[in-house]
Amino acid sequence: VFVEKLVLRNFKSFGPRKVTINFTKGFNAIVGPNGSGKSNVADALLFVLGNLSSKTLRAETFSGLIYDGPHGKPTSASVSLVFDNSNREMLIDADEVVIGRDVLSNGRGRYKLQGRTVTRWQIIDFLDTANIHLDGFNIVQQGLIAQLAQMDPLERRKIIERMA
Amino acid sequence: VFVEKLVLRNFKSFGPRKVTINFTKGFNAIVGPNGSGKSNVADALLFVLGNLSSKTLRAETFSGLIYDGPHGKPTSASVSLVFDNSNREMLIDADEVVIGRDVLSNGRGRYKLQGRTVTRWQIIDFLDTANIHLDGFNIVQQGLIAQLAQMDPLERRKIIERMA
Amino acid sequence: KRQAFLKVFNEVNTHMRKIFALLSPGGEAYLVLQNPDDPFAGGVDINASPEGKKVKSPRAMSGGEKSLTTLSFMFAIQQVSPAPFYLLDEIDAFLDPANVQRVAELISDLSEKWQFIVVSLRDVMIARAKTLIGVYSREGISNTIRLNLEDLVKVLTSEGVELE
Amino acid sequence: KRQAFLKVFNEVNTHMRKIFALLSPGGEAYLVLQNPDDPFAGGVDINASPEGKKVKSPRAMSGGEKSLTTLSFMFAIQQVSPAPFYLLDEIDAFLDPANVQRVAELISDLSEKWQFIVVSLRDVMIARAKTLIGVYSREGISNTIRLNLEDLVKVLTSEGVELE
Numbered sequence: 129v130f131v132e133k134l135v136l137r138n139f140k141s142f143g144p145r146k147v148t149i150n151f152t153k154g155f156n157a158i159v160g161p162n163g164s165g166k167s168n169v170a171d172a173l174l175f176v177l178g179n180l181s182s183k184t185l186r187a188e189t190f191s192g193l194i195y196d197g198p199h200g201k202p203t204s205a206s207v208s209l210v211f212d213n214s215n216r217e218m219l220i221d222a223d224e225v226v227i228g229r230d231v232l233s234n235g236r237g238r239y240k241l242q243g244r245t246v247t248r249w250q251i252i253d254f255l256d257t258a259n260i261h262l263d264g265f266n267i268v269q270q271g272l273i274a275q276l277a278q279m280d281p282l283e284r285r286k287i288i289e290r291m292a
Numbered sequence: 293v294f295v296e297k298l299v300l301r302n303f304k305s306f307g308p309r310k311v312t313i314n315f316t317k318g319f320n321a322i323v324g325p326n327g328s329g330k331s332n333v334a335d336a337l338l339f340v341l342g343n344l345s346s347k348t349l350r351a352e353t354f355s356g357l358i359y360d361g362p363h364g365k366p367t368s369a370s371v372s373l374v375f376d377n378s379n380r381e382m383l384i385d386a387d388e389v390v391i392g393r394d395v396l397s398n399g400r401g402r403y404k405l406q407g408r409t410v411t412r413w414q415i416i417d418f419l420d421t422a423n424i425h426l427d428g429f430n431i432v433q434q435g436l437i438a439q440l441a442q443m444d445p446l447e448r449r450k451i452i453e454r455m456a
Numbered sequence: 457k458r459q460a461f462l463k464v465f466n467e468v469n470t471h472m473r474k475i476f477a478l479l480s481p482g483g484e485a486y487l488v489l490q491n492p493d494d495p496f497a498g499g500v501d502i503n504a505s506p507e508g509k510k511v512k513s514p515r516a517m518s519g520g521e522k523s524l525t526t527l528s529f530m531f532a533i534q535q536v537s538p539a540p541f542y543l544l545d546e547i548d549a550f551l552d553p554a555n556v557q558r559v560a561e562l563i564s565d566l567s568e569k570w571q572f573i574v575v576s577l578r579d580v581m582i583a584r585a586k587t588l589i590g591v592y593s594r595e596g597i598s599n600t601i602r603l604n605l606e607d608l609v610k611v612l613t614s615e616g617v618e619l620e
Numbered sequence: 621k622r623q624a625f626l627k628v629f630n631e632v633n634t635h636m637r638k639i640f641a642l643l644s645p646g647g648e649a650y651l652v653l654q655n656p657d658d659p660f661a662g663g664v665d666i667n668a669s670p671e672g673k674k675v676k677s678p679r680a681m682s683g684g685e686k687s688l689t690t691l692s693f694m695f696a697i698q699q700v701s702p703a704p705f706y707l708l709d710e711i712d713a714f715l716d717p718a719n720v721q722r723v724a725e726l727i728s729d730l731s732e733k734w735q736f737i738v739v740s741l742r743d744v745m746i747a748r749a750k751t752l753i754g755v756y757s758r759e760g761i762s763n764t765i766r767l768n769l770e771d772l773v774k775v776l777t778s779e780g781v782e783l784e
């Protein structure tokens with residue numbers, strides 16, 4: 129299974145029109161100038177996978193994730209993550225598995241799996257079966273390596289403990 | 293006035309033979325692989341200008357600044373900083389002004405100005421007249437920009453206060 | 457509990473040794489339990505000797521050496537229980553071009569089994585990718601475009617920027 | 621006391637505005653007193669709008685945008701009371717190649733009056749220098765060698781590293 133595409137609607141700087149980002153298997157590189165939106169793509173992934181801290185996504189509150197431009201702010205933002213599941217590694221009998229999450233100006237939002245509204249825990253459990261864990265090291269944010277380099281030995285042991 | 297050369301003797305990775313680094317006016321770039329010794333050159337400058345924190349120079353203690361290699365550790369390390377003073381900006385009537393500092397295995401050391409042993413305060417006062425201040429921003433260590441970027445507004449005000 | 461921990465600890469260590477040897481040829485790095493008899497009474501240290509000589513004190517290591525050591529730890533953790541995809545945001549900020557090349561080759565190899573999405577500003581990393589996703593913003597609005605390597609060369613040189 | 625502070629504050633601000641406009645064309649950044657009536661009762665904020673539109677919330681700014689803003693502040697402080705030389709160690713780690721170019725040009729201009737010694741891993745920065753000092757280490761022993769730009773090209777390409 130691999131990430132086929134990300135569909136962003138009013139998410140951070142990706143607004144107000146829908147933006148679809150296509151990926152391939154293997155080695156993808158995201159390139160562009162400072163401030164263009166590369167790390168916002170990482171934030172979109174963390175968001176749709178269920179991250180609960182808006183500050184981790186560099187926003188004061190979750191409503192701060194909604195595109196804020198010169199023509200006023202839309203009422204909601206959403207991210208859809210489409211997995212290519214042709215090899216059926218994910219336990220759903222479909223070539224495409226879609227996980228979605230939105231957020232409204234009041235900070236509330238929903239999760240969706242294959243278009244059906246589900247709870248966050250259902251998303252987390254489902255991703256678990258595909259070995260995708262929010263606190264694993266599969267999404268390494270900008271600056272984390274420098275933080276990891278300063279880590280003290282007890283924290284390092286805790287990382288290993290949590291994997292056991 | 294400008295930095296003409298740095299002479300390093302057993303300083304960090306620049307040992308056990310003497311190494312002389314020549315600079316020119318204008319834009320000098322120090323280049324080389326990770327771990328080759330570029331930041332050690334910055335440490336040498338901070339050291340000879342009177343820095344009092346070995347941890348700032350990435351050593352546990354000042355004796356840790358002495359070159360430590362496979363053939364045993366020398367008993368002392370020294371750094372000489374030679375300024376080109378042809379324009380007499382420094383208040384010494386000489387084309388070259390030399391500031392030196394050494395450190396012994398017991399952590400003690402001396403400062404020299406034009407070959408004469410002086411106190412650290414005499415070095416600091418002399419450099420002051422040339423507008424070289426250890427806590428100015430004229431030596432920006434690796435990682436300082438990232439730290440400065442996280443600075444809170446009160447600290448920022450204190451920086452400006454200290455300049456007034 | 458202790459058995460489970462030691463099993464994971466040894467797995468991470470095995471991967472870390474292998475990966476560090478690739479990223480820092482001639483060097484070695486491995487994990488050490490501070491308290492081997494009671495792992496939970498101490499932390500986990502990293503012993504690294506980038507050039508295979510004596511182990512370097514963590515404080516004296518260069519920014520790039522710490523980065524490579526930390527990256528080896530990160531990749532090792534990932535390898536213990538791989539996720540189907542990884543997003544790595546600017547993990548090469550402190551690496552010299554030759555080390556960026558080694559990390560790029562490692563990612564290229566790993567990407568045959570797991571999808572990698574890498575954000576980078578370093579041409580040496582970007583050139584190694586199979587798929588290039590260009591991110592740009594106009595008036596604060598982000599969008600993406602599929603690039604091939606020729607586009608990238610044009611983009612970088614037309615901005616009057618010499619290729620790194 | 622307050623007069624002295626405001627004088628320096630305004631000087632830093634004047635320099636910062638000018639420098640940021642060079643580093644981020646079309647954008648602006650300036651300092652703001654949190655408490656204009658009693659500067660010492662509050663801190664100093666930085667308002668930055670890299671593309672000249674609405675001011676960006678510091679939390680949402682990208683790594684490179686924060687870096688450019690911080691560098692503008694650093695250069696501004698230096699300009700208030702210039703030292704005869706500056707040593708800058710890897711200040712370009714988070715900048716895209718076009719921004720490295722802008723910082724390199726700024727340093728090149730400033731270096732006509734003040735000596736700059738810049739440690740960098742970025743070819744775009746290095747290529748702008750007048751003097752290249754190559755640092756290398758063999759078996760843990762550091763040394764330096766004077767390089768010209770042709771040497772640099774040979775060194776980088778002979779290591780099998782494509783020029784960035």
Ligand SMILES: Nc1ncnc2c1ncn2[C@@H]1O[C@H](COP(=O)(O)OP(=O)(O)OP(=O)(O)O)[C@@H](O)[C@H]1O
Pocket residue numbers: 139140141142160161162163164165166167168169192193194195196197270591596676677680681682683684685714716
């Ligand atoms: N809700 C929002 N609405 C509009 N723009 C936003 C919003 N949230 C963040 N941004 C903008 O997104 C930009 C940051 O994008 P991002 O961090 O992805 O850049 P980047 O490409 O990673 O840059 P760098 O290379 O410097 O790390 C900032 O300019 C920020 O102002």
Ligand SMILES: Nc1ncnc2c1ncn2[C@@H]1O[C@H](COP(=O)(O)OP(=O)(O)OP(=O)(O)O)[C@@H](O)[C@H]1O
Pocket residue numbers: 303304305306324325326327328329330331332333356357358359360361434512513516517518519520521550552755760
């Ligand atoms: N007293 C010492 N004796 C011998 N080697 C030392 C001593 N102190 C530090 N070193 C070595 O110097 C090296 C660090 O050099 P430095 O930090 O200058 O590298 P650098 O060129 O700045 O690399 P980077 O590009 O990664 O920042 C380390 O490998 C460290 O082990």
Ligand SMILES: [Mg+2]
Pocket residue numbers: 166167168270682683684
């Ligand atoms: Mg970023």
Ligand SMILES: [Mg+2]
Pocket residue numbers: 330331332434518519520
């Ligand atoms: Mg360094």
